[in-house]
Amino acid sequence: MYEAVLCMYLEFKKQVETLLKETLSQLGTAVEDLDLEPSKHADLSSKVAFRLASREKKNPKELAEKIVKSANISKFPFIGEIKAIGPYINIYTSKKYLEETFFRIRSEGSSFGGGFCKGDILLEHTSANPNGPLHVGHIRNSVIGDTLVRILRKAGYNVETQYYVNDMGRQIAIVSWALSHFDFDTSKKSDHAIADVYIKANIKLEEEPEKVAEIDRLMQLVERGDESTIKTFSEAVSLALDGIKETLLRMNIFHDSFPYESTFVRSGAVTRIIEEIKATGRTYIDDGALVLDLDDYGFEKKLVIQRSDGTSLYITRDLAYHEWKGERADRMIDILGSDHKVISSQLKATLNLLGKPEPEVVIFEFVSLPEGSMSTRKGKFISADELLDQVEEQAFVEVDMRRPEMSDDFKQKVARMVGIGAVRYDIIKVSPEKSTVFNWKDALDFEKQGAPFIQYSHARACSILKKAQKEGIWKEDFVMNPSLLIEDTEVELIKKMAIFDSVIDHCARELKPHTLAIYARELAESFNQFYRFVPVINVDDEKLRVTRLGLVDCARIALAISLETLGIDAPESM
RNA sequence: GGUCCCGUGGCUUAGCCAGGAUAUAGCAUCGGGCUUCUAACCCGAGGGUCGGGGGUUCGAAUCCCUCCGGGAUCGCCA
Numbered sequence: 103m104y105e106a107v108l109c110m111y112l113e114f115k116k117q118v119e120t121l122l123k124e125t126l127s128q129l130g131t132a133v134e135d136l137d138l139e140p141s142k143h144a145d146l147s148s149k150v151a152f153r154l155a156s157r158e159k160k161n162p163k164e165l166a167e168k169i170v171k172s173a174n175i176s177k178f179p180f181i182g183e184i185k186a187i188g189p190y191i192n193i194y195t196s197k198k199y200l201e202e203t204f205f206r207i208r209s210e211g212s213s214f215g216g217g218f219c220k221g222d223i224l225l226e227h228t229s230a231n232p233n234g235p236l237h238v239g240h241i242r243n244s245v246i247g248d249t250l251v252r253i254l255r256k257a258g259y260n261v262e263t264q265y266y267v268n269d270m271g272r273q274i275a276i277v278s279w280a281l282s283h284f285d286f287d288t289s290k291k292s293d294h295a296i297a298d299v300y301i302k303a304n305i306k307l308e309e310e311p312e313k314v315a316e317i318d319r320l321m322q323l324v325e326r327g328d329e330s331t332i333k334t335f336s337e338a339v340s341l342a343l344d345g346i347k348e349t350l351l352r353m354n355i356f357h358d359s360f361p362y363e364s365t366f367v368r369s370g371a372v373t374r375i376i377e378e379i380k381a382t383g384r385t386y387i388d389d390g391a392l393v394l395d396l397d398d399y400g401f402e403k404k405l406v407i408q409r410s411d412g413t414s415l416y417i418t419r420d421l422a423y424h425e426w427k428g429e430r431a432d433r434m435i436d437i438l439g440s441d442h443k444v445i446s447s448q449l450k451a452t453l454n455l456l457g458k459p460e461p462e463v464v465i466f467e468f469v470s471l472p473e474g475s476m477s478t479r480k481g482k483f484i485s486a487d488e489l490l491d492q493v494e495e496q497a498f499v500e501v502d503m504r505r506p507e508m509s510d511d512f513k514q515k516v517a518r519m520v521g522i523g524a525v526r527y528d529i530i531k532v533s534p535e536k537s538t539v540f541n542w543k544d545a546l547d548f549e550k551q552g553a554p555f556i557q558y559s560h561a562r563a564c565s566i567l568k569k570a571q572k573e574g575i576w577k578e579d580f581v582m583n584p585s586l587l588i589e590d591t592e593v594e595l596i597k598k599m600a601i602f603d604s605v606i607d608h609c610a611r612e613l614k615p616h617t618l619a620i621y622a623r624e625l626a627e628s629f630n631q632f633y634r635f636v637p638v639i640n641v642d643d644e645k646l647r648v649t650r651l652g653l654v655d656c657a658r659i660a661l662a663i664s665l666e667t668l669g670i671d672a673p674e675s676m
Numbered sequence: 677g678g679u680c681c682c683g684u685g686g687c688u689u690a691g692c693c694a695g696g697a698u699a700u701a702g703c704a705u706c707g708g709g710c711u712u713c714u715a716a717c718c719c720g721a722g723g724g725u726c727g728g729g730g731g732u733u734c735g736a737a738u739c740c741c742u743c744c745g746g747g748a749u750c751g752c753c754a
Contacts, residue, residue: 135694137694137696139694141697142697143697147697149695149696149697152696152735156734187697188697189696189697190696190697229754231754268754271753271754272753272754273753273754388751388752389751389752390752391751391752392752393751393752400679402678402679402750403750403751404751405751406751406752407752408752409752410752411752413752415751415752415753415754416753416754417754420754439748440680440681440747440748440749441748441749441754442749442754443679443680443681443748443749444679444680444748444749444750445749445754447680465680465681465748467681467682467747467748468747468748470747475747475748500716501716503716504714504715504716505714520716531688531689531690531702532688532689533682533689533690535681535682536681536682536683536689536747537681537682537746537747537748538688544687544688544703547703548716549702549703549704549716550688550702550703551701551702551703551716552702554716555702555716555717557716558714558716558717559717561714561716562713562714562717565713565714566713566714567713569713570713612693616690617690620689620690620700620701623701623702624701627701630717630718631718633713633714633717633718634717634718634719635718637712637713638713639713640712640713654713675714676714676716
C-alpha cells in the first residue's frame with residue numbers, strides 16, 4: 103500500500119517498529135503485535151512488555167528496561183529517545199524529525215501529508231430520492247460522503263463520486279402523478295415545489311386508496327419503456343435534482359456523475375442479473391413474486407427480486423448498478439442511512455453469491471427532530487436550504503458585530519464561509535453511528551469551538567504574514583533555521599502538524615471522517631497557544647523572527663489543508 | 677417478539693473494534709487576562725457510580741452475559 107515516501111509521523115512510526123523488532127530479535131524473542139500507540143506521555147508508546155511478561159512469566163517492568171537498554175536508536179534519524187517508564191516503553195521524536203517536518207511543509211505546501219495510497223475508488227453518497235429538497239438528515243450523508251472523498255483523495259486515491267438517481271421507483275411515480283394533478287409553484291426553488299405537490303399527492307392517495315392503481319400503472323409503463331411516461335418521470339426528476347444540486351454546491355459538494363436507475367433497466371442489465379440470480383437455483387415464485395433464499399447468509403426472510411407484476415425493485419436495479427460499478431473501480435464505497443442496514447447486507451450477500459465484488463458500506467444513524475422522525479412524504483422536515491439560510495444569517499450578525507468597519511460584501515462572504523463551515527463541522531464531528539436530534543439553538547450557536555474557531559486561526563496566521571510582508575520582514579525564501587524553535591508551544595505545534603498524515607491514514611483506513619474534525623480543532627488550538635505565548639513580528643533577532651514567520655506559514659498551510667479536506671473554506675480574513 | 681446501532685459530568689462529545697500510565701474536549705457555570713502579531717482568543721476552577729447488575733483478567737469505559745432506556749429494521753417502499 104505504501105510505496106511512496108511516507109510522510110512524517112508514519113515514517114517515524116515505521117522507524118520505531120523496525121527498531122523494536124530488531125531489538126526483540128536481538129534478545130531472542132519476537133511478537134506479533136508491538137502494541138504501539140500514540141500516548142500523552144510520549145510520541146509513541148509500546149505495551150509490548152505486558153505481552154512478553156505474561157508469555158514468559160517475567161516482570162513487565164524489568165522486560166521494558168531490558169528492551170530499552172538493548173535498543174540502538176542511532177540509525178533511526180526520527181527517533182530522539184527511548185525510555186522505560188514502568189512497564190511502558192516510551193519513544194520520543196528527534197529534533198531532526200521536527201526540522202524535517204518544518205522543511206517538508208515549506209517545500210510541499212498544499213500537497214503535504216498525503217499521497218501514500220493508490221487505486222480507483224467509486225464512492226456513492228447522498229442519492230436521496232428526487233421527491234423534494236435535501237433535509238437536515240440527508241446532508242449528514244452528503245457531508246460524511248464528501249469529507250470521505252476528500253480524505254481518500256488526500257490519501258492518494260483516485261475517487262469518482264456518484265449520486266445514484268432513483269428515477270423510476272414508486273415515489274417518483276407519485277411525484278410524476280402529482281405534477282399532473284396539482285399546481286406546480288414556479289416561484290419556488292424547484293425541489294421545494296416538488297415536495298409541495300408530492301405531499302399533497304400522498305394525502306390524496308391516502309384519502310382515495312383506489313387511486314394507487316394509477317401509480318402502479320405508471321410504474322409498469324415506465325418499466326416497459328413507454329416514451330411519454332418516461333418523459334414525465336424524467337421531467338419530475340430534473341426539477342427536484344436541479345434544486346438538490348444547487349443545495350449541494352452551496353455546501354462545497356459536487357458529484358462527478360449521476361447514474362440513473364432506469365439506465366440499468368433499459369440496458370438489459372437488470373434482466374441479465376435476474377437471470378444470473380435464477381441460475382443459482384435459489385429462487386422461487388412466492389405469491390407471484392420472484393424471491394431469493396439467502397438463509398445461509400443469515401437472512402430469515404426471502405429477498406424479493408421482482409414484483410408480482412413483473413416490475414423491478416430498488417434492490418434489483420441496485421444489484422445491476424453495483425455490478426457495473428465493480429467493473430470500474432478497485433473499491434466501491436456507499437454511504438447509507440441506517441434504514442439501509444439490512445438491504446445493503448442483502449445486496450452484499452447477493453453479489454457475493456454471484457461472485458461479484460461487494461461494496462464497503464458506511465452506515466450513519468438518523469437525524470430526527472425533537473418532535474420525532476423526519477418524513478418528506480408527510481412534510482415533516484427541516485430543509486438543508488432553510489438551515490443554511492438561518493445559519494448564514496446568524497453568521498452575518500456575528501461578523502457584523504466583530505468587524506463593523508468592513509464592507510457588506512466582505513461580511514456576506516465571510517458569513518457564507520463561516521456558516522457553511524459551521525454546518526459541515528457540526529455534522530462531521532460526531533461519529534456516524536450516533537443518532538442525533540436536530541435543534542436550532544445548537545445549530546445557530548457560534549460560541550462553541552467549531553469550524554469558525556479553526557477558520558479564525560487560519561485568518562490569524564494569514565494576518566501575521568500579511569503584516570510582516572507589508573513591513574518587508576517576510577519573504578518565503580529567507581534562510582530559516584528551525585532548530586531555533588524550542589519553545590514548548592512551538593514544538594507542540596510542529597508535532598501536531600506532523601501527525602496529519604497518520605490522521606488521514608486512519609480516516610481513510612477506517613472510513614471514519616470525524617477524527618479529522620477533531621484533529622483540525624486540536625491543530626487550531628496548538629496554533630492559538632503558540633500565538634498567545636510566542637511573539638513573532640516583535641522579535642528583535644532576525645533569524646528567529648524569520649524562522650517563526652516560517653512556522654506561522656507552515657501552520658497556515660496545515661490549517662488550510664485540514665479545512666480543505668473537511669470541505670470548509672479557509673478565509674484569509676474574518 | 678427477533679436482529680443491528682447507541683447510552684461517558686447539567687447539555688453535546690472523544691476514547692471502545694486491536695483491555696493497561698491521573699477517562700477526551702467543547703458548551704454552560706465561576707475566576708483571571710486586550711497601550712503588544714485579529715479576544716470568533718488564551719489561562720485557571722468546580723463538576724464523572726463511563727445506563728444498572730453480574731462475569732473474564734494481574735488490570736475493564738473498552739471483552740462476555742443479562743437487564744433498562746433511545747434509534748433503526750424485520751418480502752413485492754427506497
